[in-house]
Amino acid sequence: MTESAVSRPIAPEQAELIAYLSTSEAHDGETPQRIDTHLSHVFVGPQTVLKLKRALTLDFVDYSTPEKRRRYCERELAANTDWAQSLYLDVAPVWKTPAGFQIGGDRPRAAPVDWLVRMHRFDDEDRLDKRLKAGRLTMSQVERFADNLAANHERAPQSAQSGASETVSGLIDQIGGDLQMAETDQEGRDRSARWRALAHSALKTHAGLCEDRARQGKVRQVHADLHLKNICVWRDQLIGYDALEFDDTLSTIDLLYDAAFPVMDFMHFKAGWASNALLNRYLARTRDYDGLPLFDLYLSLRAAVRAMANGLAGRHVEAEAYLDLALECLAPSPKPLLIALGGRSGTGKSTLASAIAPTTLGKRPGAIILRSDVIRKVMVGQSPEAPLPPSAYTPEASARVYADMAQQARACLGAGYACILDATFLSEKSEANLADITREFDGEVKTLWLEAPAEELRARVAARRGDASDAGVEVLEKQFKESEPQGWTRVDVSGSREKALTALRRALA
Structure with missing residues:
Protein backbone atom coordinates (compact mmCIF):
# COMPACT_ATOMS: atom_id res chain seq x y z
CA MET A 1 0.00 0.00 0.00
CA THR A 2 2.78 2.47 0.79
CA GLU A 3 6.22 2.94 -0.62
CA SER A 4 8.43 2.01 2.32
CA ALA A 5 8.71 1.26 5.96
CA VAL A 6 10.24 3.84 8.30
CA SER A 7 11.66 3.61 11.80
CA ARG A 8 9.77 5.77 14.29
CA PRO A 9 8.93 4.75 17.85
CA ILE A 10 5.45 3.39 18.50
CA ALA A 11 3.38 5.64 20.76
CA PRO A 12 2.88 3.80 24.09
CA GLU A 13 -0.87 4.49 24.09
CA GLN A 14 -1.20 2.66 20.75
CA ALA A 15 1.14 -0.25 21.43
CA GLU A 16 -1.56 -2.69 22.55
CA LEU A 17 -3.85 -1.84 19.64
CA ILE A 18 -1.01 -2.16 17.12
CA ALA A 19 -0.17 -5.57 18.54
CA TYR A 20 -3.80 -6.62 18.06
CA LEU A 21 -4.05 -5.22 14.53
CA SER A 22 -0.91 -7.19 13.65
CA THR A 23 -2.61 -10.51 14.45
CA SER A 24 -4.75 -12.77 12.30
CA GLU A 25 -7.68 -12.22 14.68
CA ALA A 26 -8.17 -8.72 13.26
CA HIS A 27 -7.99 -9.88 9.63
CA ASP A 28 -10.28 -12.85 9.03
CA GLY A 29 -7.77 -15.39 10.28
CA GLU A 30 -4.83 -14.29 8.11
CA THR A 31 -1.78 -12.51 9.50
CA PRO A 32 -1.54 -9.08 7.82
CA GLN A 33 1.43 -7.29 6.37
CA ARG A 34 2.28 -4.32 8.56
CA ILE A 35 3.81 -1.19 7.01
CA ASP A 36 4.89 1.75 9.15
CA THR A 37 4.98 5.14 7.43
CA HIS A 38 5.92 8.53 8.83
CA LEU A 39 2.30 9.26 9.76
CA SER A 40 0.48 5.93 9.94
CA HIS A 41 0.56 2.22 10.68
CA VAL A 42 -0.95 0.29 7.79
CA PHE A 43 -2.20 -3.31 8.13
CA VAL A 44 -2.77 -5.11 4.83
CA GLY A 45 -5.15 -8.03 5.28
CA PRO A 46 -6.51 -10.53 2.75
CA GLN A 47 -9.45 -8.34 1.72
CA THR A 48 -9.24 -5.15 3.76
CA VAL A 49 -6.59 -2.60 4.69
CA LEU A 50 -6.71 -0.87 8.08
CA LYS A 51 -4.91 2.44 8.47
CA LEU A 52 -4.15 3.75 11.97
CA LYS A 53 -2.83 7.28 12.29
CA ARG A 54 0.15 7.55 14.63
CA ALA A 55 -0.34 9.31 17.96
CA LEU A 56 2.14 12.13 17.34
CA THR A 57 2.50 15.86 16.87
CA LEU A 58 4.70 17.34 14.16
CA ASP A 59 5.16 20.84 12.79
CA PHE A 60 2.53 20.25 10.13
CA VAL A 61 0.09 17.82 11.78
CA ASP A 62 -1.39 17.03 15.19
CA TYR A 63 -2.57 13.42 15.68
CA SER A 64 -2.11 13.56 19.46
CA THR A 65 -5.59 12.51 20.66
CA PRO A 66 -8.18 9.96 19.48
CA GLU A 67 -10.60 12.77 18.67
CA LYS A 68 -8.04 14.56 16.50
CA ARG A 69 -7.20 11.30 14.77
CA ARG A 70 -10.91 10.76 14.10
CA ARG A 71 -11.16 14.15 12.41
CA TYR A 72 -8.14 13.43 10.24
CA CYS A 73 -9.50 9.99 9.32
CA GLU A 74 -12.72 11.65 8.19
CA ARG A 75 -10.74 14.27 6.27
CA GLU A 76 -8.82 11.49 4.53
CA LEU A 77 -12.04 9.75 3.55
CA ALA A 78 -13.49 13.02 2.22
CA ALA A 79 -10.29 13.95 0.38
CA ASN A 80 -10.32 10.64 -1.50
CA THR A 81 -14.02 10.52 -2.27
CA ASP A 82 -13.83 11.93 -5.80
CA TRP A 83 -10.83 9.88 -6.85
CA ALA A 84 -11.21 6.61 -5.02
CA GLN A 85 -14.70 6.41 -3.59
CA SER A 86 -15.10 2.71 -4.31
CA LEU A 87 -11.66 1.88 -2.86
CA TYR A 88 -12.28 3.49 0.52
CA LEU A 89 -14.83 1.86 2.81
CA ASP A 90 -15.32 4.01 5.89
CA TRP A 95 -13.33 0.15 21.36
CA LYS A 96 -11.52 -1.64 24.15
CA THR A 97 -13.84 -4.25 25.74
CA PRO A 98 -13.30 -6.88 28.43
CA ALA A 99 -13.08 -9.42 25.60
CA GLY A 100 -10.50 -7.38 23.67
CA PHE A 101 -10.65 -4.83 20.90
CA GLN A 102 -13.77 -4.29 18.82
CA ILE A 103 -13.63 -2.57 15.41
CA GLY A 104 -16.85 -0.86 14.34
CA GLY A 105 -20.27 -1.57 15.68
CA ASP A 106 -22.18 0.47 18.24
CA ARG A 107 -21.08 1.11 21.86
CA PRO A 108 -22.79 4.40 22.81
CA ARG A 109 -21.72 4.37 26.47
CA ALA A 110 -17.99 4.17 25.77
CA ALA A 111 -15.60 6.50 23.97
CA PRO A 112 -13.57 4.86 21.20
CA VAL A 113 -9.90 4.42 22.04
CA ASP A 114 -8.92 5.10 18.44
CA TRP A 115 -10.10 5.30 14.83
CA LEU A 116 -9.22 3.53 11.58
CA VAL A 117 -9.59 4.26 7.90
CA ARG A 118 -10.83 1.08 6.20
CA MET A 119 -10.12 0.35 2.54
CA HIS A 120 -10.45 -2.50 0.12
CA ARG A 121 -7.17 -4.23 -0.55
CA PHE A 122 -5.83 -3.97 -4.08
CA LEU A 137 -0.18 0.00 -18.80
CA THR A 138 -2.10 1.06 -21.91
CA MET A 139 -2.61 4.36 -23.69
CA SER A 140 -6.37 4.15 -23.12
CA GLN A 141 -5.84 3.78 -19.35
CA VAL A 142 -3.61 6.86 -19.29
CA GLU A 143 -6.12 8.90 -21.29
CA ARG A 144 -9.02 7.82 -19.09
CA PHE A 145 -6.96 8.79 -16.05
CA ALA A 146 -6.39 12.23 -17.61
CA ASP A 147 -10.13 12.55 -18.23
CA ASN A 148 -10.85 11.76 -14.58
CA LEU A 149 -8.16 14.18 -13.43
CA ALA A 150 -9.68 16.96 -15.52
CA ALA A 151 -13.19 16.17 -14.24
CA ASN A 152 -12.05 16.11 -10.61
CA HIS A 153 -10.27 19.41 -11.07
CA GLU A 154 -13.44 20.91 -12.54
CA ARG A 155 -15.42 19.84 -9.43
CA ALA A 156 -12.74 20.80 -6.90
CA PRO A 157 -13.56 23.71 -4.54
CA GLN A 158 -11.91 26.97 -5.53
CA SER A 159 -9.72 28.92 -3.15
CA ALA A 160 -10.16 32.59 -2.34
CA GLN A 161 -6.64 32.87 -0.94
CA SER A 162 -4.26 35.50 -2.27
CA GLY A 163 -0.49 35.47 -2.49
CA ALA A 164 -0.17 32.40 -4.72
CA SER A 165 3.37 33.29 -5.77
CA GLU A 166 4.42 33.80 -2.13
CA THR A 167 3.03 30.35 -1.33
CA VAL A 168 5.10 28.79 -4.13
CA SER A 169 8.16 30.76 -2.99
CA GLY A 170 7.77 29.40 0.53
CA LEU A 171 7.41 25.90 -0.88
CA ILE A 172 10.66 26.30 -2.83
CA ASP A 173 12.46 27.38 0.35
CA GLN A 174 11.00 24.51 2.38
CA ILE A 175 11.89 21.87 -0.21
CA GLY A 176 15.31 23.38 -0.78
CA GLY A 177 16.08 23.37 2.92
CA ASP A 178 14.94 19.77 3.34
CA LEU A 179 16.94 18.73 0.28
CA GLN A 180 20.11 20.15 1.79
CA MET A 181 19.40 18.39 5.09
CA ALA A 182 19.02 15.08 3.25
CA GLU A 183 22.24 15.41 1.25
CA THR A 184 25.26 13.49 2.51
CA ASP A 185 28.07 15.47 0.80
CA GLN A 186 28.95 19.00 -0.22
CA GLU A 187 28.40 18.33 -3.93
CA GLY A 188 24.83 17.30 -3.21
CA ARG A 189 24.24 20.35 -1.05
CA ASP A 190 25.61 22.58 -3.80
CA ARG A 191 23.25 20.99 -6.33
CA SER A 192 20.31 21.50 -3.99
CA ALA A 193 21.26 25.16 -3.55
CA ARG A 194 21.51 25.56 -7.33
CA TRP A 195 18.06 24.05 -7.77
CA ARG A 196 16.62 26.45 -5.21
CA ALA A 197 18.14 29.47 -6.98
CA LEU A 198 16.88 28.30 -10.40
CA ALA A 199 13.39 27.64 -9.03
CA HIS A 200 13.18 31.11 -7.48
CA SER A 201 14.37 32.64 -10.76
CA ALA A 202 11.67 30.77 -12.72
CA LEU A 203 9.02 31.84 -10.24
CA LYS A 204 10.15 35.48 -10.45
CA THR A 205 9.72 35.34 -14.23
CA HIS A 206 6.17 34.00 -13.99
CA ALA A 207 4.95 35.39 -10.65
CA GLY A 208 2.31 37.50 -12.41
CA LEU A 209 0.87 34.44 -14.19
CA CYS A 210 0.86 32.57 -10.88
CA GLU A 211 -1.27 35.32 -9.32
CA ASP A 212 -3.52 35.57 -12.38
CA ARG A 213 -4.31 31.88 -12.22
CA ALA A 214 -5.34 32.17 -8.60
CA ARG A 215 -7.70 35.01 -9.49
CA GLN A 216 -9.10 32.94 -12.37
CA GLY A 217 -10.05 30.08 -10.05
CA LYS A 218 -7.19 27.82 -11.14
CA VAL A 219 -6.07 27.29 -7.52
CA ARG A 220 -8.25 24.63 -5.89
CA GLN A 221 -8.23 21.95 -3.23
CA VAL A 222 -7.14 18.79 -5.02
CA HIS A 223 -5.41 15.44 -4.49
CA ALA A 224 -1.96 17.08 -4.25
CA ASP A 225 0.11 13.88 -3.99
CA LEU A 226 -0.38 12.06 -7.30
CA HIS A 227 2.99 10.38 -7.77
CA LEU A 228 2.83 6.94 -9.37
CA LYS A 229 3.02 5.10 -6.06
CA ASN A 230 -0.24 6.79 -5.03
CA ILE A 231 -2.07 5.61 -8.15
CA CYS A 232 -3.36 2.10 -8.74
CA VAL A 233 -5.55 0.12 -11.08
CA TRP A 234 -8.83 -0.53 -9.32
CA ARG A 235 -11.82 -2.05 -11.11
CA ASP A 236 -10.08 -1.64 -14.45
CA GLN A 237 -9.25 2.05 -14.21
CA LEU A 238 -6.47 4.15 -12.77
CA ILE A 239 -7.38 5.96 -9.58
CA GLY A 240 -5.45 8.16 -7.19
CA TYR A 241 -5.56 7.31 -3.51
CA ASP A 242 -3.92 8.58 -0.30
CA ALA A 243 -4.72 12.20 -1.10
CA LEU A 244 -3.06 14.82 1.07
CA GLU A 245 -5.55 15.45 3.88
CA PHE A 246 -3.62 16.88 6.80
CA ASP A 247 -2.98 20.42 5.54
CA ASP A 248 -5.42 22.45 3.43
CA THR A 249 -2.62 24.85 2.50
CA LEU A 250 -0.57 22.06 0.92
CA SER A 251 -3.56 20.58 -0.90
CA THR A 252 -4.89 23.91 -2.22
CA ILE A 253 -2.68 24.42 -5.26
CA ASP A 254 -2.60 25.33 -8.93
CA LEU A 255 -4.41 22.68 -10.96
CA LEU A 256 -1.42 22.33 -13.28
CA TYR A 257 0.81 21.73 -10.26
CA ASP A 258 -1.41 18.79 -9.34
CA ALA A 259 -1.30 17.45 -12.91
CA ALA A 260 2.48 17.90 -13.01
CA PHE A 261 3.10 15.15 -10.42
CA PRO A 262 2.13 12.10 -12.50
CA VAL A 263 3.54 13.70 -15.66
CA MET A 264 6.88 14.19 -13.89
CA ASP A 265 6.87 10.72 -12.37
CA PHE A 266 6.28 9.09 -15.75
CA MET A 267 9.33 11.03 -16.93
CA HIS A 268 11.33 9.72 -13.98
CA PHE A 269 10.32 6.15 -14.79
CA LYS A 270 11.40 6.62 -18.43
CA ALA A 271 7.85 6.37 -19.78
CA GLY A 272 7.91 9.35 -22.11
CA TRP A 273 4.93 8.08 -24.07
CA ALA A 274 2.78 8.07 -20.92
CA SER A 275 3.88 11.49 -19.65
CA ASN A 276 3.23 12.99 -23.08
CA ALA A 277 -0.14 11.27 -23.49
CA LEU A 278 -1.27 12.32 -20.01
CA LEU A 279 -0.33 15.97 -20.51
CA ASN A 280 -1.86 16.15 -23.99
CA ARG A 281 -5.15 14.58 -22.98
CA TYR A 282 -5.40 16.69 -19.82
CA LEU A 283 -4.75 19.91 -21.73
CA ALA A 284 -7.21 18.92 -24.46
CA ARG A 285 -9.96 18.38 -21.87
CA THR A 286 -9.21 21.49 -19.77
CA ARG A 287 -7.98 23.83 -22.57
CA ASP A 288 -5.55 25.19 -19.97
CA TYR A 289 -2.75 26.00 -22.43
CA ASP A 290 -2.23 29.52 -21.07
CA GLY A 291 -0.75 28.06 -17.87
CA LEU A 292 2.07 26.23 -19.67
CA PRO A 293 4.76 28.86 -18.94
CA LEU A 294 4.58 27.68 -15.30
CA PHE A 295 4.67 23.98 -16.11
CA ASP A 296 8.48 23.62 -16.18
CA LEU A 297 8.64 25.03 -12.66
CA TYR A 298 5.81 22.77 -11.49
CA LEU A 299 7.50 19.69 -12.96
CA SER A 300 10.74 20.68 -11.27
CA LEU A 301 9.04 21.25 -7.92
CA ARG A 302 7.42 17.82 -8.10
CA ALA A 303 10.74 16.16 -8.91
CA ALA A 304 12.35 18.04 -6.02
CA VAL A 305 9.61 16.84 -3.66
CA ARG A 306 10.38 13.23 -4.59
CA ALA A 307 14.12 13.90 -4.27
CA MET A 308 13.52 15.28 -0.79
CA ALA A 309 11.28 12.37 0.29
CA ASN A 310 13.73 9.75 -0.99
CA GLY A 311 16.72 11.56 0.48
CA LEU A 312 15.16 11.85 3.93
CA ALA A 313 14.29 8.13 3.75
CA GLY A 314 17.91 7.22 2.92
CA ARG A 315 17.24 6.21 -0.70
CA HIS A 316 20.03 8.36 -2.07
CA VAL A 317 20.34 6.87 -5.56
CA GLU A 318 16.69 7.56 -6.33
CA ALA A 319 16.94 10.97 -4.67
CA GLU A 320 19.85 11.86 -6.98
CA ALA A 321 17.86 10.79 -10.04
CA TYR A 322 14.91 12.96 -9.03
CA LEU A 323 17.18 15.94 -8.34
CA ASP A 324 18.76 15.49 -11.78
CA LEU A 325 15.28 15.67 -13.28
CA ALA A 326 14.38 18.71 -11.16
CA LEU A 327 17.41 20.54 -12.52
CA GLU A 328 16.77 19.37 -16.09
CA CYS A 329 13.24 20.78 -16.01
CA LEU A 330 14.65 24.24 -15.29
CA ALA A 331 17.44 24.10 -17.89
CA PRO A 332 17.25 26.41 -20.95
CA SER A 333 15.13 24.89 -23.71
CA PRO A 334 15.88 24.69 -27.42
CA LYS A 335 13.76 26.75 -29.78
CA PRO A 336 10.40 25.03 -30.19
CA LEU A 337 9.41 23.30 -33.39
CA LEU A 338 6.03 23.66 -35.12
CA ILE A 339 4.90 20.66 -37.16
CA ALA A 340 1.75 20.71 -39.26
CA LEU A 341 0.54 17.21 -40.13
CA GLY A 342 -2.02 17.41 -42.91
CA GLY A 343 -3.76 14.71 -44.88
CA ARG A 344 -7.10 13.18 -45.70
CA SER A 345 -8.95 10.97 -43.25
CA GLY A 346 -7.28 7.60 -42.82
CA THR A 347 -3.70 8.79 -43.31
CA GLY A 348 -2.96 8.06 -39.65
CA LYS A 349 -2.16 11.63 -38.61
CA SER A 350 -3.20 11.16 -34.97
CA THR A 351 -1.49 7.80 -34.54
CA LEU A 352 1.74 9.14 -36.00
CA ALA A 353 1.53 12.38 -34.00
CA SER A 354 1.27 10.40 -30.76
CA ALA A 355 4.28 8.32 -31.81
CA ILE A 356 6.58 11.25 -32.55
CA ALA A 357 5.39 13.69 -29.87
CA PRO A 358 7.45 12.29 -26.94
CA THR A 359 10.63 12.36 -29.05
CA THR A 360 10.10 15.52 -31.08
CA LEU A 361 12.81 18.16 -30.73
CA GLY A 362 11.93 20.34 -27.78
CA LYS A 363 11.74 20.08 -24.05
CA ARG A 364 10.28 17.18 -22.15
CA PRO A 365 7.71 15.73 -21.93
CA GLY A 366 7.56 16.38 -25.65
CA ALA A 367 5.36 18.10 -28.18
CA ILE A 368 1.85 19.34 -27.47
CA ILE A 369 -0.59 17.83 -29.98
CA LEU A 370 -3.50 19.98 -31.15
CA ARG A 371 -5.97 17.78 -33.00
CA SER A 372 -8.85 19.48 -34.79
CA ASP A 373 -11.23 16.56 -34.15
CA VAL A 374 -10.63 16.74 -30.39
CA ILE A 375 -10.86 20.54 -30.28
CA ARG A 376 -14.23 20.36 -32.05
CA LYS A 377 -15.62 17.90 -29.49
CA VAL A 378 -14.32 19.68 -26.40
CA MET A 379 -15.55 23.08 -27.67
CA VAL A 380 -19.13 21.80 -27.45
CA GLY A 381 -18.63 20.03 -24.11
CA GLN A 382 -18.31 16.47 -25.42
CA SER A 383 -15.66 13.83 -24.81
CA PRO A 384 -13.20 13.35 -27.69
CA GLU A 385 -14.72 10.01 -28.70
CA ALA A 386 -18.37 11.14 -28.60
CA PRO A 387 -19.92 11.33 -32.11
CA LEU A 388 -21.27 14.71 -33.22
CA PRO A 389 -24.15 15.43 -35.62
CA PRO A 390 -23.51 16.87 -39.10
CA SER A 391 -24.50 20.32 -37.79
CA ALA A 392 -21.20 20.42 -35.90
CA TYR A 393 -19.30 20.31 -39.19
CA THR A 394 -20.50 23.46 -40.90
CA PRO A 395 -17.90 25.77 -42.49
CA GLU A 396 -18.56 28.24 -39.67
CA ALA A 397 -17.94 25.60 -36.99
CA SER A 398 -14.77 24.46 -38.72
CA ALA A 399 -13.53 28.05 -38.89
CA ARG A 400 -13.98 28.33 -35.11
CA VAL A 401 -12.08 25.06 -34.62
CA TYR A 402 -9.09 26.25 -36.66
CA ALA A 403 -9.12 29.65 -34.95
CA ASP A 404 -9.07 27.89 -31.57
CA MET A 405 -6.24 25.65 -32.73
CA ALA A 406 -4.24 28.72 -33.75
CA GLN A 407 -4.79 30.37 -30.37
CA GLN A 408 -3.74 27.23 -28.50
CA ALA A 409 -0.69 26.78 -30.74
CA ARG A 410 0.48 30.32 -30.00
CA ALA A 411 0.17 29.63 -26.27
CA CYS A 412 2.16 26.38 -26.51
CA LEU A 413 4.90 27.83 -28.68
CA GLY A 414 5.09 30.93 -26.51
CA ALA A 415 5.72 28.69 -23.50
CA GLY A 416 8.61 27.04 -25.36
CA TYR A 417 6.92 23.73 -26.24
CA ALA A 418 7.11 21.99 -29.57
CA ALA A 423 -5.82 18.40 -39.12
CA THR A 424 -6.74 17.78 -42.74
CA PHE A 425 -5.60 21.29 -43.79
CA LEU A 426 -7.83 21.02 -46.84
CA SER A 427 -9.63 24.33 -46.31
CA GLU A 428 -8.35 27.80 -47.10
CA LYS A 429 -9.24 28.86 -43.55
CA SER A 430 -6.99 26.21 -42.02
CA GLU A 431 -4.05 27.34 -44.14
CA ALA A 432 -4.76 30.97 -43.27
CA ASN A 433 -4.64 30.17 -39.55
CA LEU A 434 -1.38 28.28 -40.02
CA ALA A 435 0.07 31.30 -41.82
CA ASP A 436 -1.08 33.48 -38.94
CA ILE A 437 0.78 31.28 -36.43
CA THR A 438 3.99 31.14 -38.43
CA ARG A 439 4.08 34.91 -38.96
CA GLU A 440 4.55 35.37 -35.19
CA PHE A 441 6.87 32.40 -34.69
CA ASP A 442 10.63 32.51 -35.19
CA GLY A 443 11.31 28.80 -34.63
CA GLU A 444 11.44 26.01 -37.19
CA VAL A 445 8.26 25.10 -39.10
CA LYS A 446 7.69 21.81 -40.91
CA THR A 447 4.59 21.25 -43.05
CA LEU A 448 4.08 17.59 -43.92
CA TRP A 449 1.34 16.26 -46.19
CA LEU A 450 0.57 12.58 -45.51
CA GLU A 451 -0.76 10.50 -48.38
CA ALA A 452 -1.63 6.92 -49.27
CA PRO A 453 -3.59 5.20 -52.08
CA ALA A 454 -7.32 5.96 -52.10
CA GLU A 455 -8.38 2.33 -51.62
CA GLU A 456 -6.13 2.01 -48.58
CA LEU A 457 -7.61 5.16 -47.07
CA ARG A 458 -11.15 3.89 -47.69
CA ALA A 459 -10.33 0.59 -45.93
CA ARG A 460 -8.74 2.35 -42.94
CA VAL A 461 -11.66 4.74 -42.48
CA ALA A 462 -14.22 1.95 -42.77
CA ALA A 463 -12.42 -0.06 -40.08
CA ARG A 464 -12.07 2.82 -37.59
CA ARG A 465 -13.84 2.45 -34.23
CA GLY A 466 -13.98 4.62 -31.10
CA ASP A 467 -11.95 7.43 -32.64
CA ALA A 468 -12.26 11.19 -32.19
CA SER A 469 -12.80 11.54 -35.92
CA ASP A 470 -16.39 11.22 -37.13
CA ALA A 471 -15.30 11.10 -40.78
CA GLY A 472 -16.62 8.07 -42.61
CA VAL A 473 -16.07 6.91 -46.18
CA GLU A 474 -18.66 9.43 -47.46
CA VAL A 475 -16.68 12.30 -45.95
CA LEU A 476 -13.45 10.87 -47.36
CA GLU A 477 -14.95 10.82 -50.87
CA LYS A 478 -15.68 14.54 -50.57
CA GLN A 479 -12.11 15.14 -49.39
CA PHE A 480 -10.75 13.56 -52.58
CA LYS A 481 -12.37 16.42 -54.52
CA GLU A 482 -10.72 19.14 -52.41
CA SER A 483 -7.41 20.80 -53.25
CA GLU A 484 -4.30 19.84 -51.31
CA PRO A 485 -2.08 22.55 -49.78
CA GLN A 486 0.83 23.54 -51.97
CA GLY A 487 4.50 23.53 -51.07
CA TRP A 488 4.25 20.92 -48.29
CA THR A 489 6.64 17.98 -47.93
CA ARG A 490 4.83 14.87 -49.12
CA VAL A 491 5.15 11.73 -46.99
CA ASP A 492 4.04 8.30 -48.18
CA VAL A 493 2.29 6.68 -45.20
CA SER A 494 0.94 3.62 -47.01
CA GLY A 495 1.50 0.18 -45.56
CA SER A 496 2.21 -0.67 -41.95
CA ARG A 497 2.35 1.78 -39.05
CA GLU A 498 6.07 1.06 -38.64
CA LYS A 499 6.75 1.85 -42.31
CA ALA A 500 4.71 5.06 -42.12
CA LEU A 501 6.48 6.12 -38.92
CA THR A 502 9.88 5.56 -40.50
CA ALA A 503 8.87 7.69 -43.49
CA LEU A 504 7.61 10.47 -41.22
CA ARG A 505 10.76 10.49 -39.11
CA ARG A 506 12.85 10.62 -42.27
CA ALA A 507 10.89 13.65 -43.42
CA LEU A 508 11.32 15.35 -40.06
CA ALA A 509 15.05 14.69 -40.09
Missing part, protein backbone atom coordinates in the same frame (compact mmCIF):
# COMPACT_ATOMS: atom_id res chain seq x y z
CA VAL A 91 -13.91 5.42 9.10
CA ALA A 92 -14.31 2.88 11.90
CA PRO A 93 -14.15 3.42 15.68
CA VAL A 94 -12.12 1.03 17.85
CA ASP A 123 -3.13 -6.15 -5.55
CA ASP A 124 0.23 -4.53 -4.85
CA GLU A 125 1.27 -5.33 -8.42
CA ASP A 126 -1.54 -3.02 -9.58
CA ARG A 127 0.22 0.02 -8.13
CA LEU A 128 1.03 2.20 -11.11
CA ASP A 129 4.83 2.23 -10.81
CA LYS A 130 4.77 -1.58 -10.78
CA ARG A 131 2.25 -1.87 -13.61
CA LEU A 132 4.46 0.42 -15.66
CA LYS A 133 7.61 -1.59 -14.95
CA ALA A 134 5.81 -4.80 -15.90
CA GLY A 135 4.54 -3.33 -19.18
CA ARG A 136 0.92 -3.55 -18.03
CA CYS A 419 3.67 21.77 -31.16
CA ILE A 420 2.06 19.35 -33.62
CA LEU A 421 -1.04 20.47 -35.51
CA ASP A 422 -3.16 17.48 -36.54
